[in-house]
Amino acid sequence: MKLRTIALALLLALSPAAAHRAVAQEASHPQPSQVRVGPHGEHLVGAQAGPVDIVTPHITDSHALELPFVGEVELPRWTPVRIGGVAIDLSPTKHVVMLLVAAVLCVLVLVPAARAHVRHTQQAGAPKGFANGIEAMVLYLRNEVILPNVGPHGNAYVPFALSLFFFILFANLLGLIPYGSTATGNISVTAMLAIITFVVVEISGMRTQGLGYLRTIFYIPPKEVPLPLKPVLFVIMSIVELIGKFTKPFALAIRLFANMTAGHVVLLALISLIFTFGSYFVAPVPIAMAVASSLLEIFVGFLQAYIFTLLSCVFIGLIREGGH
């Protein structure tokens, strides 16, 4: 993290664009001849040209990849695929690459660990070293998070929840290494993960409850309710139940996205303080603070992956419990 912040600071300080921006910010009188381009392509002049957004481009997706020693690499742009009049731009972006890297890291870390685990278990009866650490995480999630929340016969959901945890964890942590980017700080990614969870939750509800699943959508008033009130309650509560169904994954998506984005905004804002003050003497303070918040980010990366997994399991457990 220290490396990352220092690299970031150096990058921002040395790259001509950053220097240009910093100078432009420092200058109290923006030159009229300087033409700035706004987010929507229109030309900004005068007072509007003052503040420059270096934070947003850094945390959002782009079609370029930053690589060590190579610099920026433009990713290929494919023509959008059209399915029935709907265009999907399937060209890989920075976050797609980061997701792939996270997935590959997951496989590279977990599969050899599993192999070593099996080998150690056969040889010595117990795993050791790294495999033991991975086992501790897997076992903790399985025994303390997944199985108690999903409920009886929850073994089938263990691979799903564990994959969710490790995938989100690696995607979170990738944003903390130099040249990395937080794919889970993109609402599209978190939304998709939440939708996957939503579908898994609903299908598991259908599978365990059968027709009883309909009761999670349509509210049936209890017998004590007087007859004329029943249709009213039915309509109101059914709407509430339906909204509740969609609120859960929505909250999941927003929680992960906001947590990941916020940390990086704070980091970049701290680094930007150096340029705001325009002095080398101020630099140690924001860098120290950035290091501290980077450390916090590691914790948040673990925490958010854990929370996403935990809540997914809780939702699965809730809908499965309804039938019993």
Place this chain on the structure above:
Amino acid sequence: MCTTVLGTVISLLAAVPAFAQEGAEGAQHAPSNLLSINGGLMFWTLVIFVVLMFVLAKFAFKPITAAVEAREKALEDAIAAARRDREEAAALLAEHRKLVEQAHANAQQLIVEARSAGEKVRAEIVERAHQEQRQILERARAEIQGERDRAIVQLRREAVELAVRGASKVIEKNLDNDTNRRLVESFLATLTPAIQS
């Protein structure tokens, strides 16, 4: 679970285009909008996650879970065996303790018996010794008495002999001297108490 995931994939693939249109438009015009939805990215997220999940489930979580479950079972067996062994050991220990206590009691009783027997033997021996001592003493005393009596008799005889010899000497000088005889007699009479005492 597989059917669940397959259902997920199918329904999401069907749903992606709906998100895509908005995303594609948003991506072109406002690249720096934090909340813009990108359909392509969503599609790739889905594909990557599902593939990752199958790979991890097959090659990572299944072996780990299987090994862990095997170990848990082995541990449970070992714990059950240990519990059984401990119960057996406790029973054995109780039995041994009882045996040792019995042995102690036996030994105690034996000691008591031996002690009383010894006491009796000692008393007998002492009694016998006393008796023998008394007998020896009595015998010694009797012998002493006998010897003394004999000595007295012998002495008397000796005295008579001496007296007779003395008398014969006197008689040789003056035979039938009554006066002399009386003199000797009276002399002897003075001697007697000295010998007797």
